[in-house]
Amino acid sequence: MVSDRMAMVLAQLNRGSADGADGLAHLASATVAVIVGAxxxxxxxGTGAAGKVLVWGGEPVSTGLxxxxxxxxxxxxxxxAxxxxxxxxxxxxGDLVRWPAFAPAAMDLGARAVFVFPLRIGVIAVGxxxxxxxxxxxxxxxQLTDALALADAVTLALLDRQWPPPDGADQPCPGWAQPVTYRAEVHQATGMISVQLGVSLAEALVRLRAHAWAADRLLADVAADVVARRLRFDEPER
Structure with a gap:
């Protein structure tokens, strides 16, 4: 059974959905994190290799992870996913073998424990x-019971939101988070690298990731350089 505090959070989300409002947009992620002991x-x-669009929660370490x-x-x-x-x-x-690159980098950010839950309806995964x-x-x-119940409620709340953005807009709708994890430039850069090198999109994304890792930079930042034509993959770096 969920805790009383989590029950209040779930009731808020349910009221927002019933009223046609975006209850998740007004739900403080910091408050909810405390409830689940985080x-x-x-x-x-998003569930594919192209990554996710962050839609709730702007705490720097979580988004950095x-x-x-x-x-x-x-x-x-x-x-x-x-x-x-x-x-x-x-x-x-204890997960350095399981995630040899991610685990030490995550600890450098200040995280020592990470718990991830699927957002899904039946067999349909959304994030x-x-x-x-x-x-x-x-x-x-x-805390685990609260987190599982929250994941279900967040899934329903997100599916009530309007996505993709209306009228061809290139950013999420009001109420959606707009952090560096928005992936439009990464997709564009991947396509440009694919053309530059004559390789598949999958290989182009691997090349982009490898470059970001070797340069100790965020993938989004490297992608921005490719899109702005400050960086090409078919010519030597200066």
Whole structure:
């Protein structure tokens, strides 16, 4: 059974959906994180290799963890998106073999435990919800119950939102988060690299990720350089 505080959160989301309002947009992620015994929480739509669009929660470490996974191509959110079941990493120091690139980078950001839950309706997966802690340790049974209930409610709230943006807009609708994890430039850069090198889109994305990792930069920042033609992959770097 969910806690009384989580029941209040779920009631707020349900009221927002019933009234046609966006209850999630007015729900403070920091408050919800405390309820589930965490230091940060965020949710994103998308389950493929192209990454997710962050749609709720702007706490820097949580959003940074999603950025790391997109840049490195590994991590718990990617496993959850692929398998559709939660990944509960209660101590990242013990996951250096499982995620040799992500785990140390995540700890450098200040995260020591990461818990990721699928956002799904039946067999239809729409995204993931990431919860992190700055100290290692598992969720209690009550916190896990609250997190699972929240993931279900967030899924329904997100599906009530209007997406994609209306009238061909290139940014999310009001109420949607607009962080660096918005992937339009990454898709565009991938296409440009594919043409420059004469390779598939999949290989172009791998090349883009490899460059970002080698340069110790965010994938979104490297993609912006490609789109702005400050960086080409078919000529040597200066």
């Amino acid at each position: 230091d940060g929480i965020c949710a994103g739509l 999603e950025d790391l996974q997109f840049t490195l191509g590994e991590g718990p959110s990617r496993e959850v 692929a398998a559709g079941i939660p990944v509960l990493a209660s101590d990242l120091a 993931t919800m990431l919860v992190h802690r700055t100290v290692p340790g598992p969720l209690t049974p009550g």
